[in-house]
Amino acid sequence: xxxxxxxxxxxxxxxxxxxxxxxxxxxxxxxxxxxxxxxxxxxxxxxxxxxxxxxxxxxxxxxxxxxxxxxxxxxxxxxxxxxxxxxxxxxxxxxxxxxxxxxxxxxxxxxxxxxxxxxxxxxxxxxxxxxxxxxxxxxxxxxxxxxxxxxxxxxxxxxxxxxxxxxxxxxxxxxxxxxxxxxxxxxxxxxxxxxxxxxxxxxxxxxxxxxxxxxxxxxxxxxxxxxxxxxxxxxxxxxxxxxxxxxxxxxxxxxxxxxxxxxxxxxxxxxxxxxxxxxxxxxxxxxxxxxxxxxxxxxxxxxxxxxxxxxxxxxxxxxxxxxxxxxxxxxxxxxxxxxxxxxxxxxxxxxxxxxxxxxxxxxxxxxxxxxxxxxxxxxxxxxxxxxx
Ligand code: GLA
Numbered sequence: 001x002x003x004x005x006x007x008x009x010x011x012x013x014x015x016x017x018x019x020x021x022x023x024x025x026x027x028x029x030x031x032x033x034x035x036x037x038x039x040x041x042x043x044x045x046x047x048x049x050x051x052x053x054x055x056x057x058x059x060x061x062x063x064x065x066x067x068x069x070x071x072x073x074x075x076x077x078x079x080x081x082x083x084x085x086x087x088x089x090x091x092x093x094x095x096x097x098x099x100x101x102x103x104x105x106x107x108x109x110x111x112x113x114x115x116x117x118x119x120x121x122x123x124x125x126x127x128x129x130x131x132x133x134x135x136x137x138x139x140x141x142x143x144x145x146x147x148x149x150x151x152x153x154x155x156x157x158x159x160x161x162x163x164x165x166x167x168x169x170x171x172x173x174x175x176x177x178x179x180x181x182x183x184x185x186x187x188x189x190x191x192x193x194x195x196x197x198x199x200x201x202x203x204x205x206x207x208x209x210x211x212x213x214x215x216x217x218x219x220x221x222x223x224x225x226x227x228x229x230x231x232x233x234x235x236x237x238x239x240x241x242x243x244x245x246x247x248x249x250x251x252x253x254x255x256x257x258x259x260x261x262x263x264x265x266x267x268x269x270x271x272x273x274x275x276x277x278x279x280x281x282x283x284x285x286x287x288x289x290x291x292x293x294x295x296x297x298x299x300x301x302x303x304x305x306x307x308x309x310x311x312x313x314x315x316x317x318x319x320x321x322x323x324x325x326x327x328x329x330x331x332x333x334x335x336x337x338x339x340x341x342x343x344x345x346x347x348x349x350x351x352x353x354x355x356x357x358x359x360x361x362x363x364x365x366x367x368x369x370x371x372x373x374x375x376x377x378x379x380x381x382x383x384x385x386x387x388x
Pocket of ligand 1: 044154190213214
């Protein structure tokens, strides 16, 4: 069978599945969406409600020119606080900070990037702007008309109008509306891991779902969120990912080693990589952390397997992510307060005998090792290697 017909059969299977299981004559969501974890930028972590058309254009300009686009960052996502009033027919309008959403989408697309937006299944968003409750179809149509490529759908006030048992239906409702609107839109569920979303997020059409409450730019919060993801790996795969929240790299409250831990762990977790800093005012160190090609390749590996913890002793942890070429990405993490030597036993990562080890942050071959590899790891730091 040619590649084209394999793809065609794949697409029609997904279409048939959508018809049978999502109810009604629903067009299939694009099966090619989010085959690797989505990469891009989101306004919330740095700008919160100070987001505007100018801020979003500046982010797009930065991504397109600073190497981030080449590294794989394509989604430019507006979070909360863009919404204005509905018009007399109920069609949502942006507020005065976004004078022309269609023109903004055209601008972002002209840079070879994609535009994301944000809403809630409830009457109001978390920042008390207009939500999509009872306007799901209209909102999905408006997003498609504007040229939106990604929707983060945040539970927020939905708890006022839905019972927890209705959450899946509320999320499916917007998925179906998006599918009917006919534009491929990555669908990001944000409900902080409630109701064990990882067990049903994919079945309501989610391409990713938040597994935790909000991250902050603090080592304690980031590390609790990240290291707590162990065990969720079986729910992630191409098209449907666990989301431990957006990146804080470059926002200034963590050390260099702590940001390396953040980025390394998110890549081992096959987490969405949504930069959350001000891209137009970024240090070379921050850019280097976000764009290291060998580290990003761990996240974007086509096998699409989320990594997990293979060893732990007190504050020292070893995590492993199997890669498509048979190699293993291995993170030696030191959560302790002093530098320490951490060892990975090859038997813990299903490698027998001797193997070559490459330092991914340094992009440097370290040689061949028999049975294990040890490294000195700084306080709150990481050594990220590929073992093959
Ligand atoms: C919630 C989400 C955040 C952000 C804010 C916006 O807290 O978890 O990621 O979207 O709402 O109000």
